[in-house]
Amino acid sequence: MPAEYDASEFVDHDLTAPPSPYAASSLSAAPLQRAPTREEVDSRVAEAQQKLAELKRAQEALERERTSLEETRRRQIEFQTGRQEMIQHLTRGLGLLEEAEFATRQEAEQMAKSITEFREALIKLQAIQEEGWTQENFNVELTRALTTIENARMEWNSARIKFPVLTGAGASPAAVPAPSAAGSLFEGRSFGELCKLGLALTWPLAAVALLALLAVIFALRSH
DSSP: OOOOOOGGGGOOTTTSOOOOTTHHHHHHHOOOOOOOOHHHHHHHHHHHHHHHHHHHHHHHHHHHHHHHHHHHHHHHHHHHHHHHHHHHHHHHHHHHHHHHHHHHHHHHHHHHHHHHHHHHHHHHHHTOOGGGOOTTTHHHHHHHHHHHHHHHHHHHHHHHHHOGGGTTOOSOGGGSOOTTOHHHHHTTOOHHHHHHHHHHHHHHHHHHHHHHHHHHHHHHHHO
């Protein structure tokens, strides 16, 4: 009866690598990963929520800082542009006001001068007392009175050109027409007004002619 087969008889133990002493230990050192428990999951969820809350607070803080910086930048821009704008306005305004103040001062000086001349002319006109004229001094006193009236009229017309308030107009003195402008003087007037205007302009000459005539008559009577 043949002997039983033994596989180890055909194995050359010299050619077979000896088993590694770490093989058993490596197999025993790698335990299986267990599933996380409910408590561990809840803990990790709470930790993630806490981190998200911290990130949200940090984001809000950055947003507040950004808003504050933008407001500061806006105020700086407003300060720079506002200062430059007001410097330009005030510089221009000073020049205009100084020029207007100088012109106003000159006008005030001219107005004060006209007031003085008006008062002097008024005093002279009120001082004329024709009741005291006699036949001997009639011509002299009348001529003197007419001269006083003519001087007063010249002062009045000159002041009307300078000061529109005397004519009730609100235009500037440059817009008031000069009395020598015939077209503007006679424009828009009726026939009656033109007659009155012609009489007002020519009566001094007529008065002088009348005085001359009276003087001739008195001279003839005296002879």
